[in-house]
Amino acid sequence: MKRILLVRHGESEWNAIRRLQGQADIGLSALGEQQARTLASMVATYAPDVVLTSDLKRAVATxxxxxxxxxxxxxxxxxxxxxxxTGAEIATLMAETPAAYAGWRAGTFAPENGEIWADFRARIRQAIQAAIDMPDETILMVCHGGVIRAALDSTLGLAPARIIPAGPASLTILAFPKGEARLEVFNATTFSSVLDAPD
Structure with missing residues (x-):
């Protein structure tokens, strides 16, 4: 059966201080490196046939x-x-522009010069479809929290407002029996799951 394993990168230096990074190319924190090493044995049990990663260094390092x-x-x-x-403190956004931040988190608002949710979701759907079309059964994608939310929205219709951010170095699994998507695992780690992860 086709499975897509989605791993969020370990904690980044900006995650640690709760600063939005988007496509800023920020590296892992020391804790993020440890988280990724800890997750390795879990991911290895699935023996992925193909491994893809975002080209941002926090994902490449993970x-x-x-x-x-x-x-x-x-x-x-x-x-x-x-x-x-990019680079804004999440607490400041929540205090100064709470409706805009909530709208962004729900996929209904984009900050100036930012990527609107529909376009982002379509981009991630393209990546998911390319993986589905591969002859290999198990595809690992090392990516980002927003990518995981967009994948769940585009395959399952699970709106971003209804999903907590995937924690750092967590595993989410989508399976495609008979071509239909189903969620098998969400936000799994080998350490205590982070339920209030920064975006």
Missing amino acids: AALLGYADAVREPLLREQSVGNW
Whole structure:
């Protein structure tokens, strides 16, 4: 059966201080590196046939720490661009523009110069469809929290407002029995799951 394993990168330096990064190319924190190493044994049990990664360095580094330094870099798997909000502190956005932040989180608002949800979801759907079309059964995608939400929206119709952010170094699995998507695993880790992960 076709399975797509979606791994969010380990905690980044900006995740640690709750700063929005979008497509800013921010590296992993020391904790993020540890999280990725810890997740490696879980991911290995699924023996992925193909490994793809976002080309942003926090995802590339996570793939390497999972044991897949030769993962194919796929720009379609980049995080959603947050435009002029890049580098903004989440607490400040929530305090100063609560409706806009809530709308962005729900997929109904895009900050100036940011990527609108419909376009982002379509980009991620393109990446998911390419994986479905591969002859291989198990595809690992090392990506970002927004990518996972967009994948669940585009395959299952699960709106982003109804999904908590996937935690750092967590595993989500979509399966496609008879071509129909189903969610098998969400936000799984080998350590205590982070339920209030920053975007």
